[in-house]
Amino acid sequence: MSIQPESRFYVTPFNTPPSQPDARPSQRRYHYLDYKPPGGVEQKAAVLVLHGFPDFSSSWRNIVSPLTLAGFRLIIPDLLGYGLSSSPPTSKAGAKSSGGGEPRLAEYGGKAICTDLDGLLDHAKAGQGALYGSQTVDKEGRGGRVIVLGHDWGSWLSWKVGQWLQHRVMGIAGLCVPFAPPTPEPVSIDQLIKFLPNFGYQKFFAEERSTKIIEDNLERFLRLVYTKPGLFSGPDQPTKGELEKARGWNLEGRLEKLLTDPELSKLDISKVGSCILDERELQRYVSVFRSRGMEGPLSWYRTRMINFQEDRDLKESGLPASLPALLLTPSEDVAVPASMSVNMPRRVPSVNIVPVQGSGHFVQNEMPNVVSTEFQRWVEDKVFPSERNASPFSFKGWLTRSKL
Known part of the structure; x- marks a missing residue:
């Protein structure tokens, strides 16, 4: 219905x-x-x-x-x-x-x-x-x-x-x-990460410069965030090297590198895990966030x-x-x-x-x-x-x- x-x-x-x-x-x-x-x-x-x-x-x-x-x-x-x-x-x-x-x-x-x-x-x-x-x-x-x-x-x-x-x-x-x-x-973001290392990505989001970096790499960013759990959930089995590159994206500094580092940016995210969003839904998300920009959503991390x-x-x-x-x-x-x-x-x-x-x-x-x-x-x-x-x-x- x-x-x-x-x-x-x-x-x-x-x-x-x-x-x-x-x-x-x-x-x-x-x-x-x-x-x-x-x-x-x-x-x-x-x-x-x-x-x-x-x-x-x-x-x-x-x-x-x-x-x-x-x-x-x-x-x-x-x-x-x-x-x-x-x-x-x-x-x-x-x-x-x-x-x-x-x-x-x-x-x-x-x-x-x-x-x-x-x-x-x-x-x-x-x-x-x-x-x-x-x-x-x-x-x-x-x-x-x-x-x-x-x-x-x-x-x-x-x-x-x-x-x-x-x-x-x-x-x-x-x-x-x-x-x-x-x-x-x-409590500063550095103090928080000291006790909760899994929140390392939030330090990147809290910095104004992350807005443009994510906007410039929007589809890749969404594919990373919406990857299904489990390192073998993708259609192709990743190599050991690919697994090591993608592991711990939530830790401090890792997400930015996965988006911008010339070597890491070549990593095929679909090998690491399939996307929770189907392709049509993913492109809808890309369209919505591209049209409105990422400053508003990221501002929640800056408060x-x-x-x-x-x-x-x-x-x-x-x-x-x-x-x-x-x-x-x-x-x-x-x-x-x-x-x-x-x-x-x-x-x-x-x-x-x-x-x-x-x-x-x-x-x-x-x-x-x-x-x-x-x-x-x-x-x-x-x-x-x-x-x-x-x-x-x-x-x-x-x-x-x-x-x-």
């Missing part, structure tokens, strides 16, 4: 980011897809679905049908810097090429984007007409509550939504990226100090035990190893951590059936019972609708 979304746009009010209150007020446009359950299927709840890097709303194409048929409305934005959403310039060169003005990196801060998403949910009238989450909707359709599902940076943002917009959230499900508590002092500044306003360092949480941890994720989630229950007491064997980082596309099944199971087992227990009104509605 083909389920067609509404393609909609939300424009923020004029405001300034919380970490830069003296900045000139600006607006941002967000494009989002709105998938509703087909006729005859009751809407159980709305889900705010957040993609990661390098991706856009299309990231969730393989789980749309099972979740909408199960009664979930999916609100899927292109996040700031991606797809058809605004991409505020963050470098002086970017600001100049976009018509002047100052760089606007602070607009990519987690709290700032949560503020934007709060308005987007009201624009979409999220929760209206749903079995769960509609009890707080006002006459204009604002104030509804949602479940949040995110991957990669979208997973990181999902936990931020839980911190900044807790009143709008029924539960949070993250793919790959665990909750990270705010730090008492700023360490901004997020530190915003996080100082948080009243709690974790999430409440009453908030249902789910984290799926793929076993073959080299960018975000499953071991990173071991301490998460200390800050998110309710979290269910579910390993996904045999999948790499893009688990929603590598194993979409596992993602949709585990998400639905968690919602039915944890989120909906929590809602029924918390609200007598909600329980009465559930009792009536379930015909008990």
Whole structure:
């Protein structure tokens, strides 16, 4: 069954980011897809679905049908810097090429984007007409509550939504990226890599010069990032030398060399592993990122100090035990190893951590059936019972609708 979304746009009010209150007020446009359950299927709840890097709303194409048929409305934005959403310039060169003005990196801060998403949910009238989450909707359709599902940076943002917009959230499900508590002092990228060498690629992304390098080698970059896990997943068996050249692309300095080094740039990526995206989808990704540029997507890696500044306003360092949480941890994720989630229950007491064997980082596309099944199971087992227990009104509605 083909389920067609509404393609909609939300424009923020004029405001300034919380970490830069003296900045000139600006607006941002967000494009989002709105998938509703087909006729005859009751809407159980709305889900705010957040993609990661390098991706856009299309990231969730393989789980749309099972979740909408199960009664979930999916609100899927292109996040700031991606797809058809605004991409505020963050470098002086970017600001100049976009018509002047100052760089606007602070607009990519987690709290700032949560503020934007709060308005987007009201624009979409999220929760209206749903079995769960509609009890707080006002006459204009604002104030509804949602479940949040995110991957990669979208997973990181999902936990931020839980911190900044807790009143709008029924539960949070993250793919790959665990909750990270705010730090008492700023942590530099070099300090981070010292403890997490697998984040070495982030140092390259954090440097403005990476924008042009990746844009100049865009298709090769996407093929590298979207390579299936397993060194023998490609159509041809690589030589030992080819394996050594491609191994550890996520470590510091390796990704840049694979893109620019005259010797390494000759390596046929398809020998190392086949691409998660089929050729048609890959070329669509190339077209989208080539037309919009990479400065916006890479800007998320350049906000360490901004997020530190915003996080100082948080009243709690974790999430409440009453908030249902789910984290799926793929076993073959080299960018975000499953071991990173071991301490998460200390800050998110309710979290269910579910390993996904045999999948790499893009688990929603590598194993979409596992993602949709585990998400639905968690919602039915944890989120909906929590809602029924918390609200007598909600329980009465559930009792009536379930015909008990």
